[in-house]
Amino acid sequence: DAGVIQSPRHEVTEMGQEVTLRCKPISGHDYLFWYRQTMMRGLELLIYFNNNVPIDDSGMPEDRFSAKMPNASFSTLKIQPSEPRDSAVYFCASRLTGTPYEQYFGPGTRLTVT
Amino acid sequence: RKEVEQDPGPFNVPEGATVAFNCTYSNSASQSFFWYRQDCRKEPKLLMSVYSSGNEDGRFTAQLNRASQYISLLIRDSKLSDSATYLCAVNMKGNFNKFYFGSGTKLNVKP
Numbered sequence: 001d002a003g004v005i006q007s008p009r010h011e012v013t014e015m016g017q018e019v020t021l022r023c024k025p026i027s028g029h030d031y032l033f034w035y036r037q038t039m040m041r042g043l044e045l046l047i048y049f050n051n052n053v054p055i056d057d058s059g060m061p062e063d064r065f066s067a068k069m070p071n072a073s074f075s076t077l078k079i080q081p082s083e084p085r086d087s088a089v090y091f092c093a094s095r096l097t098g099t100p101y102e103q104y105f106g107p108g109t110r111l112t113v114t
Numbered sequence: 115r116k117e118v119e120q121d122p123g124p125f126n127v128p129e130g131a132t133v134a135f136n137c138t139y140s141n142s143a144s145q146s147f148f149w150y151r152q153d154c155r156k157e158p159k160l161l162m163s164v165y166s167s168g169n170e171d172g173r174f175t176a177q178l179n180r181a182s183q184y185i186s187l188l189i190r191d192s193k194l195s196d197s198a199t200y201l202c203a204v205n206m207k208g209n210f211n212k213f214y215f216g217s218g219t220k221l222n223v224k225p
Contacts, residue, residue: 043215107156
């Protein structure tokens with residue numbers, strides 16, 4: 001079975017540009033999580049969805065960040081405008097209700113903002 | 115103060131050695147505890163949950179000390195393939211969706 005799929009795997013962009021990261025969760029999983037990992041701050045939860053509805057976005061750093069989940073098989077994380085401090089690896093993860101501790105992470109998107 | 119803190123290492127050990135990492139957490143309301151493994155430039159993967167009574171999975175033993183608010187991971191008979199970064203994670207009572215991760219401890223097992 002396919003795992004969590006993220007695209008692109010690498011993104012290099014200039015400051016001020018819009019960046020869109022994409023995620024396809026494991027089929028049938030009803031929870032989706034967006035994380036950011038940096039050397040300084042480690043792995044941080046940004047937002048999570050349940051049945052396509054955002055439940056907790058308290059980790060979203062600021063208004064420049066937004067996330068959507070238009071259907072059960074697709075989510076986006078958008079940064080507009082991007083800044084150099086947004087450079088990080090962004091992971092998407094999914095899980096199935098009833099398996100609370102088993103989150104499956106995607107391979108991540110490595111974002112560099114110059 | 116960070117919710118979860120770990121010694122970043124690296125821990126450099128020879129094959130066959132026993133190595134242990136600790137992870138401290140700041141919130142006494144933390145309820146569930148986990149160890150994740152992350153290989154270089156890869157995603158984190160769940161290694162094991164940490165139960166109150168301690169638990170073992172092959173060469174790996176995890177323990178929880180609530181009084182001192184830390185969890186530990188012991189790896190016996192280290193293999194080259196154990197080289198990775200080990201992240202601890204906790205979540206709070208009432209919200210098992212919100213994980214707080216440590217920054218990880220890097221382990222290098224040398225031949």
